[in-house]
Amino acid sequence: MVLKALGRLPAHIRVSFDIYGDGEQRASLEKIAQRMPSHVKVVFHGKVPMKEVCSAIQRHDILLLPSLYDGWGAVVNEALMCGLYVICSSRCGANLLLSTVDNGRIFQNNDSHDLQRIICDCYENRENIRQNRMVRHQWSQCIEGATVARYMVDNLKTSEPLVQPWSK
Numbered sequence: 001m002v003l004k005a006l007g008r009l010p011a012h013i014r015v016s017f018d019i020y021g022d023g024e025q026r027a028s029l030e031k032i033a034q035r036m037p038s039h040v041k042v043v044f045h046g047k048v049p050m051k052e053v054c055s056a057i058q059r060h061d062i063l064l065l066p067s068l069y070d071g072w073g074a075v076v077n078e079a080l081m082c083g084l085y086v087i088c089s090s091r092c093g094a095n096l097l098l099s100t101v102d103n104g105r106i107f108q109n110n111d112s113h114d115l116q117r118i119i120c121d122c123y124e125n126r127e128n129i130r131q132n133r134m135v136r137h138q139w140s141q142c143i144e145g146a147t148v149a150r151y152m153v154d155n156l157k158t159s160e161p162l163v164q165p166w167s168k
Contacts, residue, residue: 002066003032005116006040013123016041017064020048020056058082061129062122067092068110080104081144083137085129087118097143097166103136142166 006017019029019042026044033042048056053075057063063079065088076094079086086104088095098104105122107114122129141147142165151165 001110001112002064002115003029003036003042005112005119006042007032007036008112008116009037009040009119009123011037011039013120014039015119015123016043018043018045018060020045020053022046053078054082057084060084061126061133062087062104065089065092065094066115070094077140077143080136081140083133083135083140085122085132085136087115087122101139101166102132103139 002017006015009015017040026046030044033044036042045056057075057079062085063075065073065076065086067073067089068091070089070092073088073092073094076086076088076092076097080097080103086098088098088104088106089109090106091109095106098106105118107118147165151162154162
């Protein structure tokens with residue numbers, strides 16, 4: 001679905017899309033990637049050791065998590081904590097971190113046209129996305145482990161609705 005969206009991008013939108021991880025679909029995805037137009041570069045990195053994930057993420061402007069279903073998607077937190085802008089599907093639980101501040105965008109699950117539109121918008125706003133990296137990084141303190149754990153414990157202690165730390 002992502003490669004389909006990338007393959008339809010207008011020629012003036014030049015992007016590099018790096019894929020991290022591995023799986024049974026890799027060979028078929030590599031074949032599709034070989035047929036990408038020249039303004040779209042796709043690089044497969046395979047599995048990355050956990051200790052290298054942060055440095056790998058930091059080399060990019062945007063994280064795209066196209067999950068068909070993801071209970072949360074911890075990589076969204078990791079990317080935001082590195083200051084990246086995030087694009088994820090509506091079926092990723094962590095999309096709620098994107099709905100209250102300008103941390104990223106949510107595309108309709110399995111909708112390559114919606115994703116293509118968002119990628120085009122991000123390309124047009126790439127300088128703003130880059131300039132606000134530190135703002136996203138600073139905001140991400142509200143989703144650090146201790147803050148979220150405190151919020152969960154406080155929720156267990158009361159029946160009153162509490163303000164979610166990520167919506168401040």
